[in-house]
Amino acid sequence: MTASLGGAPPEDDNPADEIRIALLTSLSGSAGLFGRAAANCTALAAEEINADGGICGRPVRIEVVDDRTDAATGLARLRDLDRRRGLAAVVGVHSSATFDAVSRHAQASGLPYLYTAANEGSPVQDGTLFRLGESVTDQLARAIPALMRESDGRAWYLIGNDYSWPRAVCAQGGRIAERHGGHVVGRRLVPLGESAFDDVLDDIEASGADLVLSGLVGWSSVDFERRFHAAGLRRSIRTLAPLLEENTREHLGAAAGGVWSCLPYFSALNTAENTDFLRRYRAAFGVWAPSPSALTESAYEGVNLFARAARKAGSPQGTEVARALQGLTPAGPRGTVAVGADGRLRQSMYLAEATTTGFAVRAQLPSGTA
Incomplete structure (x- = not known):
């Protein structure tokens, strides 16, 4: 699976044709219960996107960044990775405290930032920043x-x-x-x-x-x-x-x-789409891997939403992807979701x-x- 854990990869490992997406999550610290499953879900998404031709003919690579459940650590690690590696987007599954710290960097750099975790609510979209999780x-x-x-x-x-x-x-x-x-x-x-x-x-x-x-x-x-x-x-x-x-x-x-x-998602959902997703997940990571959940399956959705928007735009560039996200209606493990003109993700709750x-x-x- 195309992912690395914790920090950035070695300096000489940077193929120019790769599209690098950071998963910013908590692998450790007080909220570190879900990070491993989030990393698995984004790795699965990247593998499937690459099997389908990548994004605009370029392969996707996931870089997993552990914020250690600390906002300052998350900001420092993501900013350093973006400076050295050149990120195309960030998918965030972490606390609102880390979101508050990192969003300023994402906005200043024009980096698409898809925050897929549950959140307080508005503003839903601000430039290339999207709060896609449930409010x-x-x-x-x-x-x-x-x-x-x-x-x-x-x-x-x-x-x-x-x-x-x-x-x-x-x-x-x-x-x-x-x-x-x-x-x-x-x-x-x-x-x-x-x-x-x-x-x-x-x-x-x-x-x-x-x-x-x-x-x-x-x-x-x-x-x-x-x-x-x-x-x-x-x-x-x-x-x-x-x-x-x-x-x-x-x-x-x-x-x-x-x-x-x-x-908006439980692994117990009895649908054909979720059954197939869980089959693929277990085939990739084994029966003892941590179960997907609303927090971690959202990372799978976030990577796929970015890929769909980039393909629609014909480019992984931030402002073009942000425009292309609006109006997407993909179907996935949690059912059909829709990104509205206001950047809000509309989905059922369970x-x-x-x-x-x-x-x-x-x-x-x-x-x-x-």
Whole structure:
């Protein structure tokens, strides 16, 4: 597979005809649960694009950059790679903090930057920068009332890591819950990477909550759900964790039961397109490779969207690719998606319940506001 991990390749390994796409992700640090699967998905995308003639007759090479779940590290490593290697595009699967740092470099250099992870929302497009991932509103507008109906719960406790995406989850989630007859009984923001939750669990139990909205990410999410389950709170309280995906759930074991998520892709989707994608993925990386998830399959979609736009434009140049992205309607593992004239990716959302072995998809929800 055409990918290198961590940093840049050797200085003398730079064939002039290659189109280099960076995958900026987290292979390590507190959000390092999903980086390996993201790297696999982009490598698979590049292999398939190259088997189909590449982009404008040129082969694609993926360069995997580990931000170590640190915005400054992500910016420094990507900027150095772009300076030395000459990137055609960046696909980003990382935190919003890294996005905020790296987007300024991408805009200044005119580098197409396809941020495919879940995000706060607007602005969706800014020049050659695209936020293609699902917004907080896409995830919560229908998932919150659906879970309230399912559980007959109304009292929400809001928790998240203290940076932009979880803050948006808590703020918008609280407003959506109140709009549908719920009420917020407590909220807490903790540092990124936090693993000590005893006082939070005491606060949740005392609050009278019957539902928790969790904006925790990575290992913080794992530690919280394990402790939540061990404390016996799952018997009476359900959790909606909109960033709980396959690679995080695999670390929960018995603590996964009773946690719900809402994302545009789950590996459990029972469609011909997804079945074929998973077959190709397992054939390439083996049965023990980390499972694709909404975060990591989005990287596969991002590389393919760039390739389609470059082929449509007849060039991998940034401004031409940005124009060509608008109006694309490719079909892939998550179904048919569409890039609107505003640069927004329109796609269905799926409400799923975590189990000890995977996810059970309960409903397909159109994205949008409520």
